[in-house]
Amino acid sequence: MIDGAYDYLIAGGHRLRLRRLGEATPDKPTLVFLHEGLGSITQWRGFPADLCTATGLPGLVYDRYGHGGSDPVDQPRPDDFLEIEAQWVLPALLTACGIARPVLVGHSDGGTIALHFAAFFPGRPVACVTLAAHVMLEPATEAGLAGLKARWQDDPDFAARLARHHGDRTERLVLGWIDAWTRPSMRGWSMLDRLPRIRCPVLAIQGAEDMHGSSAQLEAIRTGVSGPADTILLPGCGHVPHLEAPEATLSAICDFLPRRI
Numbered sequence: 001m002i003d004g005a006y007d008y009l010i011a012g013g014h015r016l017r018l019r020r021l022g023e024a025t026p027d028k029p030t031l032v033f034l035h036e037g038l039g040s041i042t043q044w045r046g047f048p049a050d051l052c053t054a055t056g057l058p059g060l061v062y063d064r065y066g067h068g069g070s071d072p073v074d075q076p077r078p079d080d081f082l083e084i085e086a087q088w089v090l091p092a093l094l095t096a097c098g099i100a101r102p103v104l105v106g107h108s109d110g111g112t113i114a115l116h117f118a119a120f121f122p123g124r125p126v127a128c129v130t131l132a133a134h135v136m137l138e139p140a141t142e143a144g145l146a147g148l149k150a151r152w153q154d155d156p157d158f159a160a161r162l163a164r165h166h167g168d169r170t171e172r173l174v175l176g177w178i179d180a181w182t183r184p185s186m187r188g189w190s191m192l193d194r195l196p197r198i199r200c201p202v203l204a205i206q207g208a209e210d211m212h213g214s215s216a217q218l219e220a221i222r223t224g225v226s227g228p229a230d231t232i233l234l235p236g237c238g239h240v241p242h243l244e245a246p247e248a249t250l251s252a253i254c255d256f257l258p259r260r261i
Helices: 047-055 081-096 109-120 139-154 156-182 192-197 216-224 246-260
Strands: 007-011 014-021 030-034 059-062 102-107 127-131 202-207 229-234
Touching: 007 081, 014 047, 014 081, 030 047, 030 109, 047 059, 047 246, 081 109, 102 109, 109 127, 109 192, 109 202, 127 246, 139 156, 192 216, 202 216, 202 246, 216 229, 229 246
Parallel strands: 030 059, 030 102, 102 127, 127 202, 202 229
Antiparallel strands: 007 014, 014 059
């Protein structure tokens, strides 16, 4: 769990909650953590602090619009909600926080946002680290969404756990997010055509047992980006590498960053 005081600022027209880790200095890049589709600052648990300590880099963790302690989200989300985060909200946040050299660390939707940002602004990120990012919808992704919808409907403990992080906005967040990914206009969604614009180094990590995507996601990232790309498939790991295989995930990132930045 990430404890301590939070800061708030306006970015992209919304009040966002954030937490700074360590002391930012001009000579060091900053690790910027982008959570999953139903995530928040607190759902990262101790991973951001552990990675900042291991790398000696400062960090920024924040709740996206609609999540955690940030402003509630409007419904319905547009089909391009991830692109909006990458093209408008994230740049505004980085500017407001004085972060000129971000290393983006994104989980699931957050990883996809990181890749979109790197494609929209090829010269801005120092590097991207993605954990279970998706760059296309595939049968495993659609099956994972269906399973999550059923879990929301049938498992009150699941809803209660999410409510500990998102409070009274939980139902709006979950149903709106599921609707955004499962509506007919999103069938065949892909960002493969944007990958060649990514020039910064990329490390893509995925669990071999990820229920939301196959290793085809890693291959698409590796072959699609223009810059150097390392990919790691973690055996016995599901959709949350930083919590299911924290030591392997930390080790991979700590090996990657000194070589690539």
